[in-house]
Amino acid sequence: QKEVEQDPGPLSVPEGAIVSLNCTYSNSAFQYFMWYRQYSRKGPELLMYTYSSGNKEDGRFTAQVDKSSKYISLFIRDSQPSDSATYLCAILRMDSNYQLIWGAGTKLIIKP
Amino acid sequence: GAGVSQSPRYKVAKRGQDVALRCDPISGHVSLFWYQQALGQGPEFLTYFQNEAQLDKSGLPSDRFFAERPEGSVSTLKIQRTQQEDSAVYLCASSSRRGTEAFFGQGTRLTVV
Numbered sequence: 001q002k003e004v005e006q007d008p009g010p011l012s013v014p015e016g017a018i019v020s021l022n023c024t025y026s027n028s029a030f031q032y033f034m035w036y037r038q039y040s041r042k043g044p045e046l047l048m049y050t051y052s053s054g055n056k057e058d059g060r061f062t063a064q065v066d067k068s069s070k071y072i073s074l075f076i077r078d079s080q081p082s083d084s085a086t087y088l089c090a091i092l093r094m095d096s097n098y099q100l101i102w103g104a105g106t107k108l109i110i111k112p
Numbered sequence: 113g114a115g116v117s118q119s120p121r122y123k124v125a126k127r128g129q130d131v132a133l134r135c136d137p138i139s140g141h142v143s144l145f146w147y148q149q150a151l152g153q154g155p156e157f158l159t160y161f162q163n164e165a166q167l168d169k170s171g172l173p174s175d176r177f178f179a180e181r182p183e184g185s186v187s188t189l190k191i192q193r194t195q196q197e198d199s200a201v202y203l204c205a206s207s208s209r210r211g212t213e214a215f216f217g218q219g220t221r222l223t224v225v
Binding site: 004006008032041042043044045046049088090092096097098099100101102103104105 | 116143145147152153154155156157160167168171203205207212213214215216217218219221
C-alpha cells in the first residue's frame with residue numbers, strides 16, 4: 001500500500017462548479033499536508049498547506065484535513081477553465097529530511 | 113534568480129549514454145531536492161542537499177545515479193549508462209527552510225531511446 005493514495009481521474013466538471021479533490025494517507029503521525037498544482041510540462045507549484053487537522057481557506061480554495069479518517073481534501077469554488085491542471089497532494093515528512101511523499105495527482109478539466 | 117532554473121528542458125539520450133542535468137536553485141536557498149516523476153505519476157524523492165552536504169540519497173534508484181552540489185548552490189544530477197526505465201521528468205526544488213515551502217523548477221524531460 002502506498003503511503004498516499006489519490007485517484008488519478010480525469011475529473012471533468014463544468015465551469016462554475018464546486019470541485020472536490022481527495023487523498024488518503026496511511027501514517028497517523030503525518031502532520032503537514034500540502035496541495036500542489038501542476039500545469040502540463042511545468043513543475044508543481046504550492047497552492048496551500050495545512051498543519052494537523054482543520055480547514056484553511058485561500059480565496060476560492062479550501063484545504064481540509066480529517067486526521068481521524070486520514071483523509072485530506074481540496075475544494076475549489078467557482079471553478080474556472082484556468083484551474084484545469086493536475087492537482088497533487090503531498091505529505092511533508094519532517095522525520096525524513098523534509099522530503100515530500102506524493103499522491104499520483106488528479107487531472108482536473110474545467111469545461112467552459 | 114527569480115525562480116528555480118533547470119537545464120536542459122528536454123534531453124534525448126541513447127541507451128548507455130551518460131547524461132548530466134543541471135539545477136540552479138533560488139539564490140540563498142539552503143535546501144535542495146531532486147525528484148523523479150514518471151508519466152502520470154506523482155514525483156518520487158531521489159536526494160536531498162543542505163548547502164553542499166548530501167544528507168539523504170536514499171531515493172537514488174541505483175549506483176548509476178549520482179548528484180552533487182559542490183559549492184552549495186548549483187546542483188548536478190548525473191545518470192551513467194542510461195536505461196529506458198530512466199525516462200522521466202527530473203524535478204529540482206529548493207527551499208529557504210527545511211522544506212515547508214519548496215519551489216520547483218520546470219523539470220528536465222529525459223527520454224532514453
